[in-house]
Amino acid sequence: MHPSKSIIFFTVSSGTGYGILLCLSYLAFVTDINFDNNVKLLLIITSFVFISAGLLSSTLHLGHPERAWRSFSQWKSSWLSREGLAAVITFLPLIIFYLLWYLDNFFYIYFLHLTSALCLITIYCTGQMYATLKTIPAWNNKLVTPIYGINAICMGSLTVYCLSHFHEFEVNYLYNFTIASLTLCLFMKLIYWYIISKKTTSTANSATGLGRDNNISLFEGPHTGKNFLTTEMINKIKKEKANFLRLCFTILTCILPIYMIIQEPSLIIDVFILKLSFFFVLIFALVGMLIERYLFFIQAKHVVSLYYGENKV
Amino acid sequence: MTTLPTKQNKKLGLVIDLDICVGCHACAVNCKEWNTSGHSSPLHDIDPYGDDPTGVWFNRIHTFEVESEINGSKTVHFPKSCLHCSDAPCVTVCPTGASYKREEDGIVLVNPDTCIGCKLCSWSCPYGAREYDEEAGIMKKCTLCVDKIYNENIPKADRVPACVSTCPAGARSFGDLGDENSDIFKLVEERNGYDLMPEQDCAPTNKYLPPREKNNQFSSNKLESITQDKEIAFDSWKEIIENASK
Numbered sequence: 295m296h297p298s299k300s301i302i303f304f305t306v307s308s309g310t311g312y313g314i315l316l317c318l319s320y321l322a323f324v325t326d327i328n329f330d331n332n333v334k335l336l337l338i339i340t341s342f343v344f345i346s347a348g349l350l351s352s353t354l355h356l357g358h359p360e361r362a363w364r365s366f367s368q369w370k371s372s373w374l375s376r377e378g379l380a381a382v383i384t385f386l387p388l389i390i391f392y393l394l395w396y397l398d399n400f401f402y403i404y405f406l407h408l409t410s411a412l413c414l415i416t417i418y419c420t421g422q423m424y425a426t427l428k429t430i431p432a433w434n435n436k437l438v439t440p441i442y443g444i445n446a447i448c449m450g451s452l453t454v455y456c457l458s459h460f461h462e463f464e465v466n467y468l469y470n471f472t473i474a475s476l477t478l479c480l481f482m483k484l485i486y487w488y489i490i491s492k493k494t495t496s497t498a499n500s501a502t503g504l505g506r507d508n509n510i511s512l513f514e515g516p517h518t519g520k521n522f523l524t525t526e527m528i529n530k531i532k533k534e535k536a537n538f539l540r541l542c543f544t545i546l547t548c549i550l551p552i553y554m555i556i557q558e559p560s561l562i563i564d565v566f567i568l569k570l571s572f573f574f575v576l577i578f579a580l581v582g583m584l585i586e587r588y589l590f591f592i593q594a595k596h597v598v599s600l601y602y603g604e605n606k607v
Numbered sequence: 608m609t610t611l612p613t614k615q616n617k618k619l620g621l622v623i624d625l626d627i628c629v630g631c632h633a634c635a636v637n638c639k640e641w642n643t644s645g646h647s648s649p650l651h652d653i654d655p656y657g658d659d660p661t662g663v664w665f666n667r668i669h670t671f672e673v674e675s676e677i678n679g680s681k682t683v684h685f686p687k688s689c690l691h692c693s694d695a696p697c698v699t700v701c702p703t704g705a706s707y708k709r710e711e712d713g714i715v716l717v718n719p720d721t722c723i724g725c726k727l728c729s730w731s732c733p734y735g736a737r738e739y740d741e742e743a744g745i746m747k748k749c750t751l752c753v754d755k756i757y758n759e760n761i762p763k764a765d766r767v768p769a770c771v772s773t774c775p776a777g778a779r780s781f782g783d784l785g786d787e788n789s790d791i792f793k794l795v796e797e798r799n800g801y802d803l804m805p806e807q808d809c810a811p812t813n814k815y816l817p818p819r820e821k822n823n824q825f826s827s828n829k830l831e832s833i834t835q836d837k838e839i840a841f842d843s844w845k846e847i848i849e850n851a852s853k
Contacts (some may be wrong), residue, residue, distance in 0.1 A: 356723050357724020358724050372702045374725065427731055431627075503801045505675055521661055601734075
């Protein structure tokens, strides 16, 4: 599948923003999150920018972004419509939570949990949109939706953890949570990669119906050049390059942050260097996540490629 | 609306006879000609006279080489357009309701005024029937020539889709595949017409008729290359032709 830049940025950015709220929700369960006002402002701005930038970016790949509001109408049948609706509804309790939290009103806690629930629903709808596409066996997979969830949670908690170095606030409870979510994220990806390397659903035989034990090959395509289907649905990546990118993701998003979090207490360095290094840990992790989403698209084969020379998908 | 109709009064569709199709691409050309001035007009082309032309086509002809033990090797021309599925996934994934299936005849259409161009329908279609028009920013598709088959301004005999009326070999038939008494339904029964990718559960309306088995003495002989060495291949051919002309 064509790795659309705006969609990749949307999933990583909004996912991280939603993850920050899920992480705050977790913290609110185990401890008191009535931080200093500066800390609150930092977290509010970060999460809001991540969420909104992602959602705005998602409209960029549309042919008619000005008609995007129409996509709220078909929630009865379409996961994309449900996703759009859930994303917009989430803003309501989100803004109320921001205000109440900043103003130290105790009721913020209810709005925080409500927002988190809606964040999870939005992420679930996004995942389901991909997971229900039978035409793309790599996505039509039970792990796709949970991976969207764990990606958000681990990136959100890592962001909060890294930000805690800039304004001192209590995140001891986040130590295990971040490491556990990053580890889980890596394991789920490893299982996912194993599954997609094995799975096939359709063959050139079933696509053309030209016999069961026949050997079918494409003799001549419909055009000498490319067309919409080949540019949108048929994209290839060399196995070596894909494996290298998988390694990059594993190191940048999972291993490096876990290593830094575990090693941090034993590091004897300047505070400024520590802040800077955790800033880069976050940036690298986000880059790693962008790489992982890129692979999610480019390695997913669409069954229409069976009409363009592929033998099985 | 994006939900599928609960009942279909008619199931209009095409039957494509792979035994007859000669791969002339006339159906694709006439499809483009009719539709670029019809319901979905215009079907844009990008860089049409340049080095890398692309454009919107509703119908495409693929050519496959099929090798089998019984029939040897043969070439099959394979036209493919929208199959107007009964269980069309492109309709239910549409977030705006722009994509819809008509209750009266089962034709799947796109409303150009409400399509946002998200391309999700093209992802959900296993057959590659949907065409994104880059210039217009919306999705377009085969309309089964809805503006031709009901058009009272043209002679009755011409009220069939453009691809059907233009086919010089008669490889394409059009009719109501939901009516058990129709000629087209009987044709499918008689020739064991089949669905493409039945495992995708789309219940396509269009059917394909398989090429007939060739039972002559030459059909099972596979062609063998006269030499493995490419450099002397030309000389070998020259020799064969010279010997033949003597």
